[in-house]
Amino acid sequence: MKQDDGGQGAPLETEPAAAIDMAGAQIDTLRAFAADLAARGEELGLIGPLELPRLWTRHILNSAVLAPLLRTGGRVADIGTGGGMPGLVLGIIRPDVEVFLVEPMERRCAWLNEQIERLELTNTHVKRGRAEEFHGAFEADQITARAVTALKKLVPLTVPLLREQGELLFLKGAAIHDEIEAAQKVLRKHKVRDIEVLELGAEQLAESTRVFRAKVGTHG
Numbered sequence: 001m002k003q004d005d006g007g008q009g010a011p012l013e014t015e016p017a018a019a020i021d022m023a024g025a026q027i028d029t030l031r032a033f034a035a036d037l038a039a040r041g042e043e044l045g046l047i048g049p050l051e052l053p054r055l056w057t058r059h060i061l062n063s064a065v066l067a068p069l070l071r072t073g074g075r076v077a078d079i080g081t082g083g084g085m086p087g088l089v090l091g092i093i094r095p096d097v098e099v100f101l102v103e104p105m106e107r108r109c110a111w112l113n114e115q116i117e118r119l120e121l122t123n124t125h126v127k128r129g130r131a132e133e134f135h136g137a138f139e140a141d142q143i144t145a146r147a148v149t150a151l152k153k154l155v156p157l158t159v160p161l162l163r164e165q166g167e168l169l170f171l172k173g174a175a176i177h178d179e180i181e182a183a184q185k186v187l188r189k190h191k192v193r194d195i196e197v198l199e200l201g202a203e204q205l206a207e208s209t210r211v212f213r214a215k216v217g218t219h220g
């Protein structure tokens with residue numbers, strides 16, 4: 001799975017076979033994004049040098065596990081997209097979904113806008129700012145986030161952006177159960193219900209990815 005880069009830096013990971021299963025017809029677009037992220041992501045401060053050897057498995061396919069959970073024709077807001085995970089990856093794989101990438105940092109927004117234009121992603125848009133700046137002004141059916149902050153802080157940032165019967169989908173690490181425990185009061189306050197921790201991608205990836213999935217509001 002590793003390929004030598006001729007001594008220029010960390011060896012890059014070649015595309016795992018699972019990428020084709022996960023991206024379907026959008027695989028060429030996903031490859032084009034991965035190649036640019038591998039070439040320029042470190043220089044632009046989007047990805048650390050130690051991450052390059054696991055760019056596909058730990059980053060791109062880790063994001064792609066959310067794609068089958070997105071509602072057909074729905075609107076998704078990805079909070080703190082950074083270099084593109086998971087929101088841009090989801091925008092590529094699911095052209096039927098409208099994806100908004102919420103990111104405050106100017107340089108990261110410039111990168112995301114450049115990728116959207118280059119890859120001709122008409123369904124994907126950047127909203128520059130912090131999540132809380134959009135409370136009351138913007139709503140989505142589903143909210144995604146990866147590596148932004150602990151659940152206790154992420155819930156108050158994201159719930160006000162959810163439409164009625166909306167859903168939270170957060171990519172989380174092995175400590176997710178501790179995060180849920182620490183967030184009990186906040187989860188109750190924001191009426192977060194039907195909480196599940198899904199372990200996805202085990203068949204395609206070396207290790208499974210944990211997804212915090214929950215609904216918000218009264219039962220409907």
Ligand SMILES: C[S@@+](CC[C@H](N)C(=O)[O-])C[C@H]1O[C@@H](n2cnc3c(N)ncnc32)[C@H](O)[C@@H]1O
Pocket residue numbers: 079080081082083084085086102103104105108129130131132145146147148157
């Ligand atoms: C560690 S990076 C993770 C980036 C990407 N989600 C990933 O997994 O590679 C966290 C990102 O969240 C953004 N961020 C931090 N606080 C935020 C907030 N309140 N609203 C929206 N984005 C935020 C930062 O600018 C940064 O790009």
